Amino acid sequence: MGEQVFNITELAQEFDITTRAIRFYEDQGLLEPARAGQRRIYNRRDRVRLMLILRGKRIGLSLQEIRELFALYDAAHDDEPQLQEFIRILARKEQQLLAQMEDIKVVLTEIGQLRGQCEKSLGKRGNGHNQAKEL
C-alpha cells in the first residue's frame, strides 16, 4: 500500500520542464517535497500542485500570485477575512480572464480574415499591389 511517488526528473519529463524550474518553484515556496536523504521525493499531492502551478502560468499568473492563492486557499477554511479576500482575488482575476478572452476572440477573428485575404491573393497571383488599408 505504498503511495505512488516520483523523482524530479520524472516530473520534469512528464511536464516537459527542466529540473531547474521545479527546484526554483520550491525555492519560491510553491512546493515542499519530502526528502530521502537529500533527494527530493514527490507524492501525488506534490504532482497536483505542480500541475496547478503550470496551469496558473499558462493563464498568465506570476509565481507570486500562485503562491498567494495557495496560501489563501490553505487558510481559507477556518479564517473568514482570509476567505473574503480569497473571493475578491478570484473575482478580480475572473474579470481579467474574461477581458483576455475578449482580446483573444478579436485576434482570432482578425487572423481568420487575414488568412482569407492571404489565400485569395495567392490564388489570383500577380496583382502585387494590394491596398494595405490602415494595417
Place this chain on the structure above:
Amino acid sequence: MGEQVFNITELAQEFDITTRAIRFYEDQGLLEPARAGQRRIYNRRDRVRLMLILRGKRIGLSLQEIRELFALYDAAHDDEPQLQEFIRILARKEQQLLAQMEDIKVVLTEIGQLRGQCEKSLGKRGNGHNQAKEL
C-alpha cells in the same frame, strides 16, 4: 484639412502607459513617429499601431513577436514565401490562443465552484474543518 496628431504624453494618458514605454517601443522598431524638431509627433496610423502593440501584449505576445508580425504583414503583400510564413505563424498562434482559452475556461469553472463553496461555508459557519480534498 490637417491630419489629427498626438504628442507622447497624450498617447501615454489615453492608453494608461508611461512615455518611457512608448519610447521603448520605438527603440524596438515598433513605432516610427514623425518629428517636429526633436519632438515626436504621432498620427492616427501610429496610434493604431500602438493599440495593436498593446493588444498583442495582452494576449501574451512578446514585443519581438509583434515586430515580426508587423514586418511580415508589411512584406506579405508582394512576396509569396513571406506570405506563407505569415500564414504559418498565424496558425501556430491561433492554436496557442485556443489552448489558452481552454485553460481559462477550466479556471473560470473552478473559480465558480470554489466561490460557491466559500459562500456556503460562510453561511453555515463554525464547522471550521472542511476536508480539503486534494487541493
Place this chain on the structure above:
DNA sequence: CGATAACTTGACGTTTACGTCAACGTCAAC
C-alpha cells in the same frame, strides 16, 4: 573498489520590458 549516472546546493548569467535618474534642449509665460 572505481567509474558513472543522477542528484544536490550555491552562485552567477540572461532575457524581457520597462523604471529611474542625469543632463540637456526648447518654448511660452512672467
Place this chain on the structure above:
DNA sequence: GTTGACGTTGACGTAAACGTCAAGTTATCG
C-alpha cells in the same frame, strides 16, 4: 532673461523566471 513645463537622449537599475556552470554527494553497476 529666467523660470517652469515638457521633451529629448543616454546610461544604469530592476524584477521575474529561469539557464548555466561549478563542485560536491549518493547510489549503482561491474
